[in-house]
Amino acid sequence: MRLSETTDSLAGAPPLETLNYLTDGTTVMSWVNTRDHKRVGVMFLAAVLVAFFLGGLFALTLRMKLLQPGPFLMDALSYNRLFTLHGVVMIFLFLIPAIPGAFGNFMVPLMIGARDVAFPRLNLASFYLYLLGAAIAIWGMVHGGADTGWTFYTPYSSTTPTQVLPILLGVFVLGFSSILTGLNFIVTVHTLRAPGLNWMRMPLFVWGIYGTSIIQVLATPVLGITVLIVAVERFAGFGMFDPARGGDPVLYQHMFWFYSHPAVYIMVLPAMGVISETVCTFSRKNPFGYRAIALSSLGIAFVGFFTWGHHLFVAGQSTFDAGAFGLLSMLVGIFTAIKVFNWVGTMYRGAIKFTTPFAYICGFLYFIVFGGMTGIALATTSLDIHWHDTYFVVAHFHFIMVGASVMAFLAALHYWFPKMFGKTYSEGWGLVAAALIILGFNATFVPQFLLGNYGMPRRYYQYPDHFQALNVASTAGSTLLGFGFLIILIYLVIALRWGARCTQNPWGSKGFEWLSASPPPTHNFDEIPTITQMPHDYRTHEPPGVIRVS
Amino acid sequence: MAESATPSSKPDADHQPHPSHSAVPYLVVWLALLGLTALTYITGSMHLGAWALPVALTIATAKSALVAVIFMHLNESSGATRLVFATALVFVALLIFFTVADVATRFKLATPAGAPFGTERSQPEGLLENQVPDE
């Protein structure tokens, strides 16, 4: 079924001749020097997709090596460098900027009825800082790479002869980019909401992005100073984290995870926002428990800061801290469960349209529940001692970060593709790819849960022979996953080039972002809409906003 | 606190100069800051022992409150702005609290026989109390 057949538009399709943001200026300079949040969003989308492709390639290569228990395909140092690159690229270049940078930039102003983000120039700067950070990090990778893992634990990271310094600096610059994105969104939400759009009418995606931005602003600077200290440590030997000079490596881990644990919520909160939007559209039902979903976003953003110590259970952290962090970590489960409950409540008795985005919603729910529950298990101190640094942890956080975040990223990509580019893609191939990805994902990571529980440590180049069967299964699954992504790449490129023109609101959604044309004109709205009802109110037949004629 | 310009949570709509705006509060705050600097200098040289740090931090907090509220116009700012400042401070406290709590509550290791160092604080350089001794 093609999208264009599912016409249920709230407003008539705009005349095709109208200039939209894509056709309004087609020179390279008009993109390079743009202030338009939508173009910045599209540029971010392109950049994070390249990063995702790279990171995925690294992952597949790693999995290929792990087919064999002994040396195979590459030497141990290359293996160490490769998993470091995989982590750095996937986390700092893909997961953190993916949804806020691409879809947040594009959708937030549209959703709140604004013509742009509060600081358009800063927004563009944030994109260029991303490119700069990526360039520095990639320069480091080409010139030797680092073998510390993406966590850069000291004292190893301050003594290893590999190129840690450029990658640290790259991460520092990327952090700056992330801060600017977050800062911009907070100010935008505070000062640029359309008339009638009070806080309790704000789309749930905007709530998700708002929570994310708080974390980005508050946590990222601590990562910045931490990597700076490690950098100073490397070239000047200040000894801040060096036990030989009275330093405490556990302090490094505290400071690192003060950012990096909340960073998980930087990756997951926007994903949750995407799900909150799409689940309403495809169930044709009002959000169940709007207030609970909205406020639990803030709850996760806040509580997410109280949990970092669960990464340090076996690092020599005190029993007091371990106990406190173990307990506090479980609070995140409460807020996540509230959301999951409300999403399922939204689907209940809805008129569900099983489209490609909906397939990813289902995948998301499954992954967040199992990933989340294994997280609760890992936050239990006594269990963590068994599982710490094994493949169990790897499988757990891939369930959350790839499972949940990437599912939501793909849901957003498919849901908003017509909005962003005004084109339709092949729904049939979309479902095939979704099935392959969800299946392949399970095949990749369920064996890793088992491997971890049997005691296979993460980041090891070699492993005992009796782990081989499960490793082969995992690699086979990752190949399936890779094929799934390849199919998406192909049909989206085809859709972009040759896809049929879609209507203004192909999903019949009552989200506020569909009030504008698809693709939107550069200035978004001819007249700023006045919001008169909640987002996704499917009880009435009126459009969600009224364009005031005055 | 110094007699401040009338606190108002709303930014003045027409951007006319603040009605009761005068430079006097700034002068008073400056003098108060100088006074507090003198005070912290004096208490600092008195060797108050365990009280030295709380006293010094209290004075520093008072000084920074004056700067934030009067010099940085938090008294005229919107609620959101104040919330941003307060939130930042809460998270600073959070980071420091749990990290120091960790160091403060780690169990003290017994000194292994024949070890060249003690397990008191401030022991020879390079050896920490949380370092696991060789078995």
Added chain:
Amino acid sequence: MSHEADALGLPRGILAHHFSSLERQNEAMRLGMWLFLATEILLFAGLFTGYAVYRFQFPLAFQEASRHLNITLGTLNTVVLITSSFSVALSIFYARTDRPRAAALCLVVTLLFALAFLGVKAVEYAEHFHEHALPGKYYAYEAVKVPGAAMFYTLYFLMTGLHGVHVVAGMSVLSWLLWRTLQGRYSSRYYTGLEMGGLYWHLVDLVWIFLYPLLYLI
């Protein structure tokens, strides 16, 4: 759009197209600046955490090492920085009350005080280099040989160094603002740019207010 800016007689381009009013835009600028200051506070928080941890672990070494800092110069610098903060506040006040010349003068005074601060700091650093009171592996200070003293100097240099970088950044911002003030950009109708620069400078002062007792007055 820009009719409001025209009505107020403001230079073109001050009110961006996506803000409904100048008041809204100023509020956005202010909030954005405070968010940026929050990130600066958390940037320094990392170093303050390190300080707290190591001071807890090496209380005696920190006391010993701190006593060998030059308290007179430290106090002098505190007074210098506080006064520069005062003059920035005054400069905004004068801009707000349409006295651009006085505002510019205050900025010049601030810049001079900032230079004085850096000068004093340079004298102190020179002293440390001379005595080999240096961080980490370079530490060879004869006067304090307590274990942990090197860590004090590590933190001392990291904290004052990062602060110094902020002083230099603040000076560049203030110089630019001085240029704009001399061009007559700021008045009672519009002074947000100057206000933002002032906020940044006050933050530099705020950090020093804590560094001073923590480093010099243990």
